[in-house]
Amino acid sequence: MTDAVVISGVDKTFETKGGLVHALEAIELTVSEGEFVSLIGPSGCGKSTLMRLIADLDQPTTGTVQVFGRSAREARIAQDYGIAFQQAGLLPWRTVAENIELPLSLHGVGKAAREARVNELVGLVGLSDFADRYPDQLSGGMQQRVAIARSLAEKPRLLLMDEPFGALDEMTREHMQSELGRICAETGAAVVFVTHSIPEAVFLSDRVVVMSPRPGRVQQIVPMQLAATSDRHDDMREEAVFFEMITAVREALHQGSPSMVRGVENR
Ligand SMILES: Nc1ncnc2c1ncn2[C@@H]1O[C@H](COP(=O)(O)OP(=O)(O)OP(=O)(O)O)[C@@H](O)[C@H]1O
Numbered sequence: 001m002t003d004a005v006v007i008s009g010v011d012k013t014f015e016t017k018g019g020l021v022h023a024l025e026a027i028e029l030t031v032s033e034g035e036f037v038s039l040i041g042p043s044g045c046g047k048s049t050l051m052r053l054i055a056d057l058d059q060p061t062t063g064t065v066q067v068f069g070r071s072a073r074e075a076r077i078a079q080d081y082g083i084a085f086q087q088a089g090l091l092p093w094r095t096v097a098e099n100i101e102l103p104l105s106l107h108g109v110g111k112a113a114r115e116a117r118v119n120e121l122v123g124l125v126g127l128s129d130f131a132d133r134y135p136d137q138l139s140g141g142m143q144q145r146v147a148i149a150r151s152l153a154e155k156p157r158l159l160l161m162d163e164p165f166g167a168l169d170e171m172t173r174e175h176m177q178s179e180l181g182r183i184c185a186e187t188g189a190a191v192v193f194v195t196h197s198i199p200e201a202v203f204l205s206d207r208v209v210v211m212s213p214r215p216g217r218v219q220q221i222v223p224m225q226l227a228a229t230s231d232r233h234d235d236m237r238e239e240a241v242f243f244e245m246i247t248a249v250r251e252a253l254h255q256g257s258p259s260m261v262r263g264v265e266n267r
Pocket residue numbers: 014015016021023041042043044045046047048049050214263
């Protein structure tokens with residue numbers, strides 16, 4: 001089996017008018033095939049930067065990033081993964097259905113198969129009645145759900161998700177977490193997931209990567225001693241072991257300075 005993501009010795013420095021910003025330092029991280037890994041840490045610790053390096057939207061200053069054994073660049077060209085980032089990034093002149101089917105049409109999937117997949121996906125994200133609307137007719141949370149549906153269109157082996165549920169209300173958010181868990185179990189996709197919510201990270205992940213304040217380093221990797229991600233259900237949110245894992249992640253975050261917890265939600 002080839003690992004989904006291998007990050008070795010990665011540093012990232014930005015040159016700004018105010019001087020050098022050392023965003024990431026000595027990052028080592030491997031995400032196995034089918035594994036769900038969350039990144040959590042204080043605001044500005046480099047979570048989004050790390051995601052952008054994996055997606056080849058930016059390059060490391062030193063070190064390497066591999067995706068399914070290829071360079072990040074080759075993986076991007078081969079479109080080995082689906083992306084859902086904070087900004088929904090929808091095309092305003094395309095309807096919901098047309099946005100979701102875009103990756104499929106780009107890859108020559110036939111009309112009937114595209115329609116069937118889009119129907120499935122709008123149902124999944126609760127937007128069946130909105131398939132013909134345009135993005136500016138939707139709330140921010142709904143736009144985010146369209147972006148999630150689009151990232152899933154091709155059943156990718158790897159999903160890169162940067163706070164995809166940040167704009168959703170709590171009820172929808174928990175629903176989407178359960179759905180994402182189910183989808184990943186079904187498709188065997190590996191996921192790298194950025195969140196500010198400890199319970200969200202715990203509910204979804206096999207392992208939670210706790211990052212330090214800038215320059216972001218991997219401070220601790222906390223394995224979730226819970227049922228397999230494919231067997232997790234909403235009732236788990238009320239179990240003692242769930243709270244134990246929340247405490248374990250919170251304590252890992254607190255290992256840094258007290259300001260560590262800024263930008264991290266306990267809800
Ligand atoms: N293109 C850039 N140019 C200069 N500095 C940058 C750039 N991108 C990110 N940074 C800086 O790198 C650091 C890490 O930013 P990043 O957005 O990755 O953090 P984050 O952990 O995702 O934050 P948040 O939780 O607030 O979303 C920050 O200090 C940020 O200002």
